[in-house]
Amino acid sequence: MKNSKPTATSYFTRDRAWHPKAYAPGYKSSVLRAPTRPLIAIGNSLSETTGPAFGDDIIGPLDNDLTLNFARPGESAIGERILVHGRVLDERGQPVPKVLLEFWQANAGGRYRHKKDGYLAPLDPNFGGCGRTLTGDDGSYAFRTIRPGPYPWPNGPNDWRPAHIHISVFGQAFAQRLITQMYFEGDPLIPICPIVRTIADPAAIEQLTARLDMNSSAPMDALAYRFDIILRGSRSTLFENRPEGN
Secondary structure, three states, rough: OOOOOOOOOOOOOOOOOOOOOOOOOOHHHHHHOOOOOOOOOOOHHHHHOOOOOOOHHHOOOOEEEEOOOOOOOOOOOOOOOOEEEEEOOOOOOOOOOOOOOEEEOOOOOOOOOOOOOOOOOOOOOOOOOOOEEEEOOOOEEEEEEEEEEEEEEOOOOOEOOEEEEEEEEEOOOOHHEEEEEEOEEEEEEEEHHHOHHHHHHHHHOOOOOOOOOOOOOOOEEEEEEOEEEEEOOOOOOOOOOOOOOO
16 A cells, blocks of 8 residues: 555546547537637646545435425325445546535426426426435435436437436546536437437546436335446546546
């Protein structure tokens, strides 16, 4: 065992072929969002290699239970109850402890609690669709929720998003900041989603897909899905709103 502290300022070179191209005409919003000039690589500043530190006191008792954290007393969210768990690791495979994860999602019918969500599916009065947690000393995290439903979106005449959960990870430095999406194993909408289709490497798509984990499921309660997250580097989990890389 080494006594030297890990080097937080050294990151592997990004593999641009691993991440989606910034310009993907099949994904309409990328057409206007994509850079029009070549990307320029610059070194990390001190503000990027340091970051926020979060304590346990910021997490409420129900922050990691989306089935209850918005529900009226004695009630719970409607839908298939699931447990999502995994580990947050750095690009060297080391655990990243005490980092804040935030997650948000549509309800079981595929609708977000957002004033601009015009999908016809009903809102669930007992489901707010967001929560947060901190990773443990071994980089582990877990939260309880309901499996979100798929929904249509105005990218094409009949495009649907697969069921997914958005996950934000702050990391131990701002250079590790990550926002991504988690899909579910076996969903037939994954390979035909225009956003997913911007990812060229099937292995990268697999990295965005949570696996059914019966060994961690709660009998007579909830199925479990495992989703490990890798921060910052050529093998990092894909960045949701920056297709050019993270």
